[in-house]
Amino acid sequence: MEKISVAVRFRPPTPTAVDPSSDRIWKVEDNRISLHWPLGTPISGVSFAFDYVFDQSYSNTMVYDPLIKSIIRAAINGFNGTAFAYGQTSSGKTFTMNGSEEDPGIIPLAVKDVFSTIEMTTDREFLIRVSYMEIYNEEINDLLTLGNQKLPIHESLERGIYVAGLREEIVNSSEQVIELLKLGEENRHFGETNMNARSSRSHTIFRMVIESSARDSMESEDVSNAEAIRVSVLNLVDLAGSERIAKTGAGGARLKEGKHINKSLMILGNVINKLSESGKQRGHIPYRDSKLTRILQPALGGNSKTSIICTVAPEEVHIEESRGTLQFASRAKRITNCVQVNEVGPSVLILTDAALLKRQKQEIEELREKLQGSHSEVLEQVILKQRNDMHKSELEREKLAMELEEERKRRAALELCIKDQQKKLEDLSSLCTSDYASVSIQPKKSSRTMLDDASVSKHNVLRTPNFKAVGDDFVMKRPSCFMELDSSPTLEAFGNTADEDLWMQLNKGCITDLDMLQLTPDIKCQPLPLFDMPHEPVLNEDAGSKRCHSLATECDFIRQQLEALREKYNIMETECTLLNEENFSLFGALSLSKQENEQIRAEKEELLDKLNEEKQKLKELKKDIQRFSLEFVKKTGLQVALHTKLKEVSEKMKALKVPCDG
Ligand SMILES: Nc1ncnc2c1ncn2[C@@H]1O[C@H](COP(=O)(O)OP(=O)(O)OP(=O)(O)O)[C@@H](O)[C@H]1O
Incomplete structure (x- = not known):
């Protein structure tokens, strides 16, 4: 110790x-x-x-x-x-x-x-x-x-x-x-x-x-x-x-x-x-x-x-x-x-x-x-190479899997983003609808004054302060010159009037009556005092059309963004599919190389077995040699002893003068 x-x-x-x-x-x-x-x-x-x-x-x-x-x-x-x-x-x-x-x-x-x-x-x-x-x-x-x-x-x-x-x-x-x-x-x-x-x-x-x-x-x-x-x-x-x-x-x-x-x-x-x-x-x-x-x-x-x-x-x-x-x-x-x-x-x-x-x-x-x-060295080299290749392809596979996972995450984020954009678009559309409705309140009612509406306010419901009476001509037919245009004309092009098609497009075909909004019961709001109410509505047509224009531009921009995102998403999806295919083929290559590796390993083992057999034979041969040499030494010893004895006997016989014939 x-x-x-x-x-x-x-x-x-x-x-x-x-x-x-x-x-x-x-x-x-x-x-x-x-x-x-x-x-x-x-x-x-x-x-x-x-x-x-x-x-x-x-x-x-x-x-x-x-x-x-x-x-x-x-x-x-x-x-x-x-x-x-x-x-x-x-x-x-x-x-x-x-x-x-x-x-x-x-x-x-x-x-x-x-x-x-x-x-x-x-x-x-x-x-x-x-x-x-x-x-x-x-x-x-x-x-x-x-x-x-x-x-x-x-x-x-x-x-x-x-x-x-x-x-x-x-x-x-x-x-x-x-x-x-x-x-x-x-x-x-x-x-x-x-x-x-x-x-x-x-x-x-x-x-x-x-x-x-x-x-x-x-x-x-x-x-x-x-x-x-x-x-x-x-x-x-x-x-x-x-x-x-x-x-x-x-x-x-x-x-x-x-x-x-x-x-x-x-x-x-x-x-x-x-x-x-x-x-x-x-x-x-x-x-x-x-x-x-x-x-x-x-x-x-x-x-x-x-x-x-x-x-x-x-x-x-x-x-x-x-x-x-x-x-x-x-x-x-x-x-x-x-x-x-x-x-x-x-x-x-x-x-x-x-x-x-x-x-x-x-x-x-x-x-x-x-x-x-026996080419074992060559085989060992091959095995070594195979092992390295296998290691490399495993690393590659791991890398690909990680990339794939990242793509998946990116895709999910994109989908979320698209959903979000769609939601925004929908919100915007409904906002447009309500804004336009506030501007294009039924032309027939345009002659009604705020005082006429006072009867409604008496029932304690909301009336927008931006209400403006608009002329009967506010919604009109699209002029034929605009029919050939690729995109919708901007709202400024109409001055105080809105094109019917654009109107429908912005409102998704649904026109909301401002009075319907006014009757929304959940909103509790003090009615404006009648005597303070200006006789002219606060919202003028210019501001309305500007707002519409900016909303439409925003809408367009979002739509473009959406398109770009969709395109990106498609590209990603194709990339993902390609990566999947690549991954699959790599898996194939890997299992093939594993098989080859197994085969080579088996061959090597066989060779090693043979080698061991030969070693065993060598050992046995050595034992035999050892045994033979011991035997040989023993027999030589015996021979020498016999020879010495014979010599002694012959000398004794000579001394006794006994004729000796050998
Ligand atoms: N006994 C010493 N005399 C002179 N210089 C020394 C001696 N021991 C260490 N240094 C110097 O200190 C530095 C750090 O030593 P070294 O690299 O041997 O540290 P280490 O313990 O092996 O560090 P690590 O675990 O990071 O490898 C080297 O620049 C080395 O030359």
Whole structure:
């Protein structure tokens, strides 16, 4: 059992951000950190102790030596190892893990250390494989092979938890690994936020698998001499930083990334919390809640030597986040891992009648050749392409569906608008009717004076004050010269008279009698005093015709608008239909590509089965060879023994001078 080792590292403050006169400050003394008021008094309850605390004066090498070096040594000796950087955005995680030209980070230092150590370990032979992956928006992408994305996590008895389909490169030198790391960095997701010009938008895991076997055992023909093979996994992890959306100013893609980052870090926090509790309270550990915790499962409470470097931004504005990081670190400190060397069991050893690692390398080469020969690589490429195509068309389909939905909404809004316009038109028409009615009050009544109507007002009903007696000629037949016009003539053209057709058109064939309006019972209005009533009506014909004209123009305008809207609506509808058709055909293409994909997958599986069969045969052949060679050794031994015995007998016989014929 071994505790996780936890270190805290402060990055240098940004030059503009610190104001020593008013800011609270973090103080580092040995391996203790505490928060102080500007005048230096410690703030109670904010003090933490860790295995190591590195202030801003520490270089990456100074962090590496006490914290990581021992993990690398252990990994070379067959123990799993993990180191990861945790902290809020812009606190220096990537700087710690990757470093710079002048101050290389933990990953390049570890790579160099691995190769220099194995070079010095002359009694063992090593085989090193590396892989580099990122978890971006909860999907695993291979950083060493562009396009190798959305990889699944599998678990098996032999391999434990692993990422299926991830490229593993056999490497012989640190330079080769550094080149691969550069390639991976190019493929990794970075983005600019308010807090960091080059913010990591994904968690990355750089992995080295170190296999080794004692040199003597590989050269020895004697099976019993053979020693176990050690296989260890070293994970070097650069987590994306937790971030407050308000501070980073993230929107769009950045926002989506931020949410995924925060969620997976929260799950990591939950796992750490659970693991930090004592055995009985612990309960279920939610490793499966995120890809990050699933992959790091062995490093958290499992079989691994683990170090966590918690990076902290020292500025006053980040104090709350820094406290969060330190609390996370304190909990992580309580976790105990169960570390043991990983040795491959004796069943494998029986087969090692020659240099096992060499043979493994050879086998890998053979398998690779076989795979190439069986076009599996080509097939894999096809599958990869199909998967990408499928992904693309799914994205396209989603986009189309969204567009369709928007069109639908726009259509509904248009329909509403049209209805609204129709209503307005109807209101306007009825308004026209009533206005015209007020002007074209039955000509026969025109001779009636206000005094005549006083009898009506006596019954307490409304009489319009704008009433004007109009001449009998007010509504007249349309002159023949207007019959050829495309549009109705304007009302000014009539002077004091209105055309009968236009009249009908405006009133939709319904002529309202003003007297009918006057008798509307609901409107309670004081009758105008008869003596105040002017003998001449207030509404003159000019004002009436102007009003009519403006109403007609308004009517025309609304009608045009309505037409334009109808046209737009029709276009939208056609577009919608087209989109639907496109969507349908895309669905067709998608299901076709899925089928093809299935077929290819089946072919691949068949090929893999064959490959496994061949491997099995190879194993059996090896067993046979082993058996034969043992038999051979035994028989040779017997022969030698027989020969020695014969020699002894013949010498004895010679000594006894017994004639000997053979
Ligand atoms: N110890 C350090 N010494 C000098 N500069 C540092 C140190 N730590 C961080 N920096 C600088 O601070 C900035 C932010 O650091 P970095 O990108 O490593 O943060 P991060 O925690 O990885 O952020 P994110 O989570 O957004 O990716 C960089 O410009 C980096 O060079």
